[in-house]
Amino acid sequence: MNPWFETVAEAQRRAKKRLPSSVYGALVAGSERGLTIEDNIGAFSEIGFAPHVAGHKPARDLSTSVMGLPLSFPVMISPTGVQAVHPDGEVAVSRAAANRGITMGLSSFASKPVEEVVEANPNTLFQMYWTGTRDAMIQRMDRARKAGAKGLIATLDWSFSNGRDWGSPSIPEKLDLKTMVNFAPNVLPHPAWLLAYLKRRELPDLTAPNLQPPGGVAPTFFGAYYEWMQTPPPTWDDVAWLREEWGGPFMLKGVTRVDDALRAVDAGVTAISVSNHGGNNLDTTPATIRMLPSVAEAVGSQVEVVLDGGVRRGGDVAKAVALGARAVMIGRAYLWGLAANGQAGVENVLDILRGGLDSAVLGTGHASVHELGPDDLVIPAGFTRTLGAGSSSTGGAGGAAGAQAVVATASAAAPARTAAKTTRTRTVKPLAKAEAEKK
Template sequence: MNALLDLAAQQLRADLATAPGRVRQRLSDEGRAARCRTIAELRAAAKRSVPRPIFDYADGAAWDEVTARRNISAFEDVTLHPKALTDVSEIDLRTSVLGGEIALPIIAAPTGLTGLQHPEGEMAIARAAHAAGTITTLSTMASCTIEEVAAASDGRRWFQLYVMSDRGLVDSLLARAAEHGYEALMLTVDVQVAGVRERDVRNGFSVPPRISLKTLAQGVTHPRWSAGFVAHPRMVPANLGWEGSATATLASAVNRSFDPTVTWDDLADLRSRWKGPVIVKGVMRADDALRCVEHGADAIVVSNHGGRQLDGAAAAIEALPAIADAVSGRAEVYLDSGIRRGTDIVKALALGARAVLIGRALMYGLGAAGEAGARRAFSILEAELRVALALAGYPRAAEIGRDAVS
């Protein structure tokens, strides 16, 4: 044992000698992440660690942010009914999605411009998801390219698509994703136009970010973030060729590039051209869910985009039961929007979701402590889920049913 400790110490000294800044940063990130015990604490740490416009971009939502708050508070209206005298000495979190097993029913959601929180962006998220034994989903609006994320980690990957007005660009994205092993296509259908995110408007948030005296002042007060930003800037969607574009608000860039004419015919066309599974994200009505199934969708993500699009919409968890009942096993159903606790996941599974997607929780972790923070977000939710399932009397996550909630 002493010999192993000596070898470890020698290796650490060598690392410090060859790359002291990198190693110290990693150790600092790990310590900062470990001090966060909940997703709320990761959020608070991120708020301290990144400039306000960057934090608000991840944390904010549309208009009065009613739907964003409702996504979280609606979980309080779901009541758990625990079973007594059940052997929960071993808790099994495994489930199967699209024909493959994952270690826990939590999937990394597609999030845009993740590199603004930390320069490793979606690459760090992918490594964190794969370390947890689950799937990462790369956004069309990602800060890292399809190829970079594929090279960063070799676990399961999905690709999320916004349909652009430039259909040649769409064809290119699909071809690149297929070539680099993204097994499923996730079509997002709730961004016909950009939602009005007033925090971004007040902050003057733009793509790429404008450099002003206020921006420079924010950089001075957040030196750790600034050092990463200067060394490895990730300011624009890496897959869309916007690098040379003029500064514009994110909303105007989205409205200029996204196609608002997308209909069911486009879903049918994508289904015919994509050889793997197709997932439709942004479904909030049972009748739409049924039409997705009729058009060949293999899975549906019940989601209101985290409250970032239409304010005043129902919470995702409120829409879930009717959609799960309507689909009735003909497609897999996942729940996105509002997951902050292990009990939230139990409730989502009980109401018909096979797995949940987490977005902001990972952004908070990334902003707080880079990849270590993203890993911490997964570990917090995994630990909470284990305890919640045990106390609810369900040793296997895949077997929890509607009788567990009301």
């Protein structure tokens, strides 16, 4: 089989074939009925392009920057744990990102140490959850800073939703002889995945080395998850404290509401990520692309806004940028590439996204990605969702009054092409059909 693939969908098909079902199921994830993960992807297809027929620019500049770091095109690697996907894990992803000129986001739950990942890509952002004691968090930040991480991502968009209608994958806490015997029926049908590890004379490492305390041992993934669940949720004062302790570029990930965006500005963040944790948070939360315009309108002039969730094509990147995102972050898309063909597979995915973005910028008649705007899109009536505009907020753009003004502005600015507006009733596909299409 030709290792090259032409779409992210094909990368996902190959990943499903190569990975044990428990590993693949962990990557698909989602929560409850899976409606948010479905909407994250499907909402992009509701937006159309309004291309020009002539006057296209012979060269296009796709470059931008986020948090002071250059990007050859507006895509960033979202932090995810890639335990058991590929022996090279996040190091392979980091090398691919460096080769394509983009920023790497490294999860504190990752399978590879921050030192190795930063060595592979100096433009790395270290990600942390609010987990453990403040002293433990300071130690983790100090380690990441010493390793050379250029910024910090604080992820707060997970409420530990339980259960999936299609069932959660069975994942062991550690690999020993008994576990290997029990999982043999799951692993043996996927010899290519198994051989990749056996050639290294190793088994998947299910620990979180970036959470290892000084002089201690790295916790298992589930041990780290348990600590996270037992840590009291952070306040906005805690967010400000974390930002101050880091003392450098700081992104708050998980913002979906206007009032939260305004509070994030008050807390002094550098950037915010409009994210619903890839559909792994509260199910029925709207797609991030639906919530992006109001958040970008509220705070885009004060902090950088990126979008995370549902990006599978370069056209999706263009749509997000046109609606106010500085860049997008991708998760599952590069994981499919990693599973399909290691570092080369991640590079393949990034090339697909770049090519699709360039086509969109070309077709809409622009010379730069920064020229994209709502006029380049056909947006159906009622597409956007504005959350938290009626709630009180401190400071920022003027609290509740500022949020209400944002709604009026966003509503006026959104679907610019009135002739192309359509009235659409959104229907939810039956879960079985949605799952079949997703997989």
